[in-house]
Amino acid sequence: MPATTRLKWAVVGWTLGFLGSLVGAIAVVAFLGVDPGGEEASSELTLGALVLLQVPLWIGLLGTPLLARSRGLNWSEQMGWRMRPVDVPLGIAVGLLLQLVVLPLLYIPILEVFEDVDVEAPARELVDLAGAPLEVAALVLMTVIAAPLTEEVFFRGLLQGALRDRFGPVRAVTVSSLAFAVVHFQVVQFPALLVIGIVHGLLVLATRRLGAALWSHTAFNAVTVVVLLA
Numbered sequence: 001m002p003a004t005t006r007l008k009w010a011v012v013g014w015t016l017g018f019l020g021s022l023v024g025a026i027a028v029v030a031f032l033g034v035d036p037g038g039e040e041a042s043s044e045l046t047l048g049a050l051v052l053l054q055v056p057l058w059i060g061l062l063g064t065p066l067l068a069r070s071r072g073l074n075w076s077e078q079m080g081w082r083m084r085p086v087d088v089p090l091g092i093a094v095g096l097l098l099q100l101v102v103l104p105l106l107y108i109p110i111l112e113v114f115e116d117v118d119v120e121a122p123a124r125e126l127v128d129l130a131g132a133p134l135e136v137a138a139l140v141l142m143t144v145i146a147a148p149l150t151e152e153v154f155f156r157g158l159l160q161g162a163l164r165d166r167f168g169p170v171r172a173v174t175v176s177s178l179a180f181a182v183v184h185f186q187v188v189q190f191p192a193l194l195v196i197g198i199v200h201g202l203l204v205l206a207t208r209r210l211g212a213a214l215w216s217h218t219a220f221n222a223v224t225v226v227v228l229l230a
Helices: 004-034 047-069 087-113 121-128 133-165 169-182 190-207 211-229
Strands: none
Touching: 004 047, 004 133, 004 190, 047 133, 087 211, 133 169, 133 190, 133 211, 169 190, 169 211
16 A cells, blocks of 8 residues: 555544544533533543543544555555564563653653643543452553554554655654654643654664564553552
């Protein structure tokens, strides 16, 4: 499938996921009667409702490359849908380095300027909703499995792969990382998300496959969940 055609699929997928999440959020908030401007808005939502909010995003981001596959998209060659044994330790090491070293250093100057910024707030609020064992299982499924798989396939596979073939590696990593950060709707976490996107993009460029980036994303999210659940 030509790079230009893949870019069209990526634009459609990103738009559907973005708009789907926005419409879903409005619908859930309206249905539950939550005041979106209130300080306790996120705590009034259930974990099930938050999982449902991710479904439109996942459909747009993962459904698009799946549909494109039936139209000629080669997942192995054009998206890097491959994995080697070395990708497991490499990805886990990168994910841990990002979580425990790189991002804390990144936020040192930011927190010096904005002392009241709570970087962990969104993740902590999400984890706080998981009380029962089934809720914990749903949280792990959403953050440690579904999110890394969906986001790496779309942003580093479909989008970055198409941009790389059309505009070169620098623009590919830059644009795909920005799109990855924006779609999370988190202003405070934007610098961290951008760095994660860049590192994972470089991993895919270096290895020519998604394996290491997938494991890095999984390890990164898993550390967050484990630390906040402990």
